Amino acid sequence: MKHHALVDQAFDIWRELVGVATMQVRGYGLGVSMSYEIIWESHGAVKRFLGHVNSFELIQSVIDVERDARFDDLHYVINDFLGCTRFSIHDRVVEDMAVMDKGASFSNPDIKIAVVVTSPQIIAAAREYVNSELNVYPTRIFATEGEARAWLGTSVQASNSDVLPNATMLVDMLHGVWTDEPFGCEPASARVRRLD
Numbered sequence: 001m002k003h004h005a006l007v008d009q010a011f012d013i014w015r016e017l018v019g020v021a022t023m024q025v026r027g028y029g030l031g032v033s034m035s036y037e038i039i040w041e042s043h044g045a046v047k048r049f050l051g052h053v054n055s056f057e058l059i060q061s062v063i064d065v066e067r068d069a070r071f072d073d074l075h076y077v078i079n080d081f082l083g084c085t086r087f088s089i090h091d092r093v094v095e096d097m098a099v100m101d102k103g104a105s106f107s108n109p110d111i112k113i114a115v116v117v118t119s120p121q122i123i124a125a126a127r128e129y130v131n132s133e134l135n136v137y138p139t140r141i142f143a144t145e146g147e148a149r150a151w152l153g154t155s156v157q158a159s160n161s162d163v164l165p166n167a168t169m170l171v172d173m174l175h176g177v178w179t180d181e182p183f184g185c186e187p188a189s190a191r192v193r194r195l196d
């Protein structure tokens with residue numbers, strides 16, 4: 001895949017810049033999960049964020065989509081924050097995401113991004129992304145998924161492969177505070193389902 005190394009390099013630089021040490025924990029049997037799921041559709045991906053969303057999960061969700069083999073064929077990404085109950089991100093995360101997307105656009109420049117959100121705090125972050133000089137993808141903010149899909153010109157169409165939760169949990173150290181609580185409240189295995 002053309003952009004895999006670029007995405008990995010961008011994330012490594014981001015971790016160094018904000019001084020974050022990370023450890024990846026793999027496997028569904030651990031009873032931990034990220035606070036989002038990615039639903040792959042025929043020509044797009046829907047990222048549904050649930051519960052408490054932090055900087056690392058937001059960045060990891062970008063990496064998970066952009067390093068996937070299906071990325072080169074995407075026409076849209078829907079970022080659905082309606083299930084997000086708490087949002088705490090580092091000041092530079094929005095700009096970092098725009099930088100990562102700019103790098104990934106060399107592999108696929110034809111993506112539209114829809115953000116579905118009603119929280120004023122998350123709307124402010126989404127507007128920062130939309131207005132960033134680094135943003136290369138057409139991006140709009142909507143209150144409902146239906147409005148977003150109308151703008152994108154798509155309906156719900158899951159691919160044969162799935163709804164799979166993120167299989168990687170980031171355990172991070174930020175500002176000297178160790179965080180070891182699960183980011184979601186349900187085991188990852190509870191979120192594995194297929195849309196056929």
